[in-house]
Amino acid sequence: MKKNVLIIGAGGVAQVVAHKCAQNNDVFGALHIASRTKSKCDAIVASVHEKKAMKVDGTFDTHEVNARDTAAVTDLIRKVDAQIVINVGSAFVNMYVLDACIETGAAYIDTAIHEEPEKICETPPWYANYEWKRRDTCTEKGITAILGAGFDPGVVNAYARFAIDQMDEVKSIDIVDINAGSHGRYFATNFDPEINFREFTGTVYYWEDQKWKETSMFASGKTWDLPVVGPSKAYQSGHDEVHSLATNYPQADVRFWMGFGDHYINVFTVLKSLGLLSEQPVKTAEGQEVVPLKVVKAVLPDPSSLAPDYTGKTCIGDLVKGTKDGKDVELFVYNVADHKEAYEEVGSQGISYTAGVPPVAAAMLVASGEWDAKTMKNVEELDPKPFFTILDKIGLPTRVQIGGIGGEDKAWNA
Amino acid sequence: MKKNVLIIGAGGVAQVVAHKCAQNNDVFGALHIASRTKSKCDAIVASVHEKKAMKVDGTFDTHEVNARDTAAVTDLIRKVDAQIVINVGSAFVNMYVLDACIETGAAYIDTAIHEEPEKICETPPWYANYEWKRRDTCTEKGITAILGAGFDPGVVNAYARFAIDQMDEVKSIDIVDINAGSHGRYFATNFDPEINFREFTGTVYYWEDQKWKETSMFASGKTWDLPVVGPSKAYQSGHDEVHSLATNYPQADVRFWMGFGDHYINVFTVLKSLGLLSEQPVKTAEGQEVVPLKVVKAVLPDPSSLAPDYTGKTCIGDLVKGTKDGKDVELFVYNVADHKEAYEEVGSQGISYTAGVPPVAAAMLVASGEWDAKTMKNVEELDPKPFFTILDKIGLPTRVQIGGIGGEDKAWNA
Numbered sequence: 001m002k003k004n005v006l007i008i009g010a011g012g013v014a015q016v017v018a019h020k021c022a023q024n025n026d027v028f029g030a031l032h033i034a035s036r037t038k039s040k041c042d043a044i045v046a047s048v049h050e051k052k053a054m055k056v057d058g059t060f061d062t063h064e065v066n067a068r069d070t071a072a073v074t075d076l077i078r079k080v081d082a083q084i085v086i087n088v089g090s091a092f093v094n095m096y097v098l099d100a101c102i103e104t105g106a107a108y109i110d111t112a113i114h115e116e117p118e119k120i121c122e123t124p125p126w127y128a129n130y131e132w133k134r135r136d137t138c139t140e141k142g143i144t145a146i147l148g149a150g151f152d153p154g155v156v157n158a159y160a161r162f163a164i165d166q167m168d169e170v171k172s173i174d175i176v177d178i179n180a181g182s183h184g185r186y187f188a189t190n191f192d193p194e195i196n197f198r199e200f201t202g203t204v205y206y207w208e209d210q211k212w213k214e215t216s217m218f219a220s221g222k223t224w225d226l227p228v229v230g231p232s233k234a235y236q237s238g239h240d241e242v243h244s245l246a247t248n249y250p251q252a253d254v255r256f257w258m259g260f261g262d263h264y265i266n267v268f269t270v271l272k273s274l275g276l277l278s279e280q281p282v283k284t285a286e287g288q289e290v291v292p293l294k295v296v297k298a299v300l301p302d303p304s305s306l307a308p309d310y311t312g313k314t315c316i317g318d319l320v321k322g323t324k325d326g327k328d329v330e331l332f333v334y335n336v337a338d339h340k341e342a343y344e345e346v347g348s349q350g351i352s353y354t355a356g357v358p359p360v361a362a363a364m365l366v367a368s369g370e371w372d373a374k375t376m377k378n379v380e381e382l383d384p385k386p387f388f389t390i391l392d393k394i395g396l397p398t399r400v401q402i403g404g405i406g407g408e409d410k411a412w413n414a
Numbered sequence: 415m416k417k418n419v420l421i422i423g424a425g426g427v428a429q430v431v432a433h434k435c436a437q438n439n440d441v442f443g444a445l446h447i448a449s450r451t452k453s454k455c456d457a458i459v460a461s462v463h464e465k466k467a468m469k470v471d472g473t474f475d476t477h478e479v480n481a482r483d484t485a486a487v488t489d490l491i492r493k494v495d496a497q498i499v500i501n502v503g504s505a506f507v508n509m510y511v512l513d514a515c516i517e518t519g520a521a522y523i524d525t526a527i528h529e530e531p532e533k534i535c536e537t538p539p540w541y542a543n544y545e546w547k548r549r550d551t552c553t554e555k556g557i558t559a560i561l562g563a564g565f566d567p568g569v570v571n572a573y574a575r576f577a578i579d580q581m582d583e584v585k586s587i588d589i590v591d592i593n594a595g596s597h598g599r600y601f602a603t604n605f606d607p608e609i610n611f612r613e614f615t616g617t618v619y620y621w622e623d624q625k626w627k628e629t630s631m632f633a634s635g636k637t638w639d640l641p642v643v644g645p646s647k648a649y650q651s652g653h654d655e656v657h658s659l660a661t662n663y664p665q666a667d668v669r670f671w672m673g674f675g676d677h678y679i680n681v682f683t684v685l686k687s688l689g690l691l692s693e694q695p696v697k698t699a700e701g702q703e704v705v706p707l708k709v710v711k712a713v714l715p716d717p718s719s720l721a722p723d724y725t726g727k728t729c730i731g732d733l734v735k736g737t738k739d740g741k742d743v744e745l746f747v748y749n750v751a752d753h754k755e756a757y758e759e760v761g762s763q764g765i766s767y768t769a770g771v772p773p774v775a776a777a778m779l780v781a782s783g784e785w786d787a788k789t790m791k792n793v794e795e796l797d798p799k800p801f802f803t804i805l806d807k808i809g810l811p812t813r814v815q816i817g818g819i820g821g822e823d824k825a826w827n828a
Contacts, residue, residue, distance in 0.1 A: 186687045186688070187684075187687065187688060194699075266680065266684065267684050267688070270601075270680065270681050270684040270685070271684070271688075273600045273601065274600070274601060274681070274685075274710070274713050274714065275713035276690070276709070276710070276713055278713070282709065282712040282713055283712060284705075284708040284709060284711065284712045285608075285708065285711060285712070286708065288704065288708070290702065290704050290709050290712070291698075292709055292712075292713055294698040294699065294700065294702070295690070295696065295698060295704050295706055295709045296688070296690070297698065297699060298696040298697060298698045298699070298704070298706075299688055299689035299690055299692070299696055299706055300688065
């Protein structure tokens with residue numbers, strides 16, 4: 001029997017997930033989407049029908065749920081008889097949704113680590129603070145839980161695994177994420193500003209010489225000359241995948257680099273220096289308690305509102321260095337996506353697109369059994385080839401440059 | 415009988431007013447200070463006694479009052495039998511305090527125009543929107559009300575009057591305010607951030623060719639080479655005194671220029687562009703209604719906390735151009751103040767000092783009868799010479815450069 005899918009969340013990424021599930025609903029059973037605000041789910045399903053995205057006849061129902069209430073999520077999973085839950089709600093809900101999956105036996109897929117609202121950038125490896133504490137339970141109960149199955153983390157973990165599989169020894173993994181697109185606004189973040197800024201206000205952890213090292217945001221930068229987007233300045237940033245890759249490949253240096261323009265850095269620096277990115281409440285002169293970061297979020301454009309005007313391309317990839325047969329080898333495994341094409345296909349901008357397509361590919365592999373691991377896995381612990389095969393078909397083709405960035409360019413399976 | 419003084423407010427300027435009243439309490443009766451938070455008043459009076467600032471024996475009592483409650487202020491004025499009220503509370507309380515003075519017969523002195531919290535930068539001339547509507551009542555009842563008797567507005571209005579009195583015709587008045595001091599923080603405003611930013615987010619009104627013209631903040635800038643502080647970039651800004659001077663001297667062009675460094679402009683531009691300086695509430699994702707500007711205020715340093723580390727000087731003056739006996743003449747009338755000296759004398763930084771000393775000089779002239787006008791006056795409508803004589807003695811000496819900025823330099827009465 002085909003597996004029913006429940007999507008948790010109704011933001012820009014959820015919009016992509018919904019469209020992609022619909023476009024591939026021949027491999028799924030009934031589709032469901034739930035969030036705190038049901039009207040947002042209704043709008044997403046309406047856009048799915050408007051684009052005539054359902055591949056075959058089927059249902060796509062909407063629900064209201066408080067995703068931080070495990071019992072409520074458990075009830076909903078049982079009510080709709082979901083066998084796969086794709087959690088693309090806020091980063092604050094992961095553990096509640098995961099626990100509901102463990103309770104009901106549904107497979108769990110997410111795209112980013114769990115965070116507690118009042119904590120930023122906990123001790124590495126991040127997954128050990130929350131998700132990995134449930135690994136033994138998942139194994140005992142035979143629950144499939146795929147962590148961090150967006151693009152980064154997610155596809156880039158598979159890129160690393162793919163490259164490492166072709167080497168005898170891996171020495172370093174540098175993940176580079178360049179958004180060379182333009183949204184035409186004074187300033188905006190590409191996904192939830194609260195999560196976006198939280199990512200950059202804490203310590204930047206990276207793994208070198210088999211230990212955790214620390215730097216701070218924008219302290220370590222270099223220019224990367226990537227395919228299609230060209231030379232772009234990127235800075236070492238804290239990112240989920242560093243924490244699982246460093247654990248699974250402790251012999252390799254693992255770093256994450258994110259591209260930022262000078263304008264972004266200036267705005268970020270002003271806000272951070274003033275204390276406006278703080279997740280800790282302040283008290284106004286009138287005595288109102290307010291979290292500054294939530295006010296910054298309130299004045300910034302809704303990331304999903306950027307989609308219609310967004311132009312340009314993203315390039316995200318892994319430069320993996322190692323040895324093969326005693327010789328140094330380098331592979332750059334990457335994808336290029338286009339903002340405008342994403343909008344035309346699913347009504348979202350490219351950043352949401354790259355984040356939302358991969359968890360659907362993962363869900364299709366759970367549905368087919370290929371990734372139905374019956375335990376908890378990060379993406380690099382799963383075979384990347386069936387994942388790439390699906391991603392090629394559903395919008396995020398994988399390419400490789402042999403010898404490093406700028407080397408011979410080909411499809412991953414050419 | 416000597417006149418009792420009631421100070422309204424307990425911020426950085428109130429601290430200076432309290433010290434200066436104490437230092438000159440031989441011309442006053444009992445001293446009182448009241449604000450929403452009595453403990454702030456207690457701290458100010460404690461600092462007065464710590465510096466042994468009371469010139470002669472006398473009382474200095476503290477009170478709690480909601481200055482936006484005319485009845486409460488009226489009761490307090492009657493209770494303490496105040497004949498002079500120096501209002502250095504927030505700009506939102508003026509009309510309530512003024513009405514209480516009209517009710518009780520006390521003289522009223524303030525240092526800035528009335529503002530309503532939800533409105534920014536109303537139509538010119540600003541005084542006509544609120545204060546001047548009470549002028550006829552003040553005249554009928556014989557109430558002395560001296561508007562805008564800080565430094566700017568205030569002393570600079572007297573500077574203009576002093577220069578114009580030496581001319582047959584005035585052609586232009588350019589007021590230049592340069593703070594060349596350093597507070598050593600990443601960013602801070604020198605007085606209440608809410609008022610400070612409100613001043614710069616609206617239309618910049620100025621008076622040229624006998625009509626109101628408009629520009630926007632930082633659109634019109636030039637470098638002024640002022641005494642002591644040297645060449646400094648200043649930008650046309652909206653300011654209270656432009657509105658009264660243009661009304662009283664309609665034949666003259668009237669402009670106000672405030673000095674800003676590139677760093678201030680960058681921070682301001684980022685905050686304004688993002689909408690964080692808005693006085694209009696926004697709603698967070700959690701549904702909390704918040705005024706962004708109040709949150710910015712909450713994260714910035716308390717202006718009074720800057721005082722101990724503040725170094726450097728301010729120069730504020732009027733370049734007045736006109737004709738005398740058929741020839742073009744120029745006078746630059748100015749003061750230079752020192753942040754560190756201000757702190758050592760009264761425990762405040764220079765910006766609070768320059769704003770807080772003049773209303774006490776005005777109160778001394780009301781007490782002596784010289785400025786007890788029995789109607790409503792802006793400072794340029796009063797004789798500047800006794801004002802300068804007192805300011806010379808109590809810490810803000812007036813100097814003049816003949817022939818314009820950089821010309822022969824002398825004391826105003828030399």
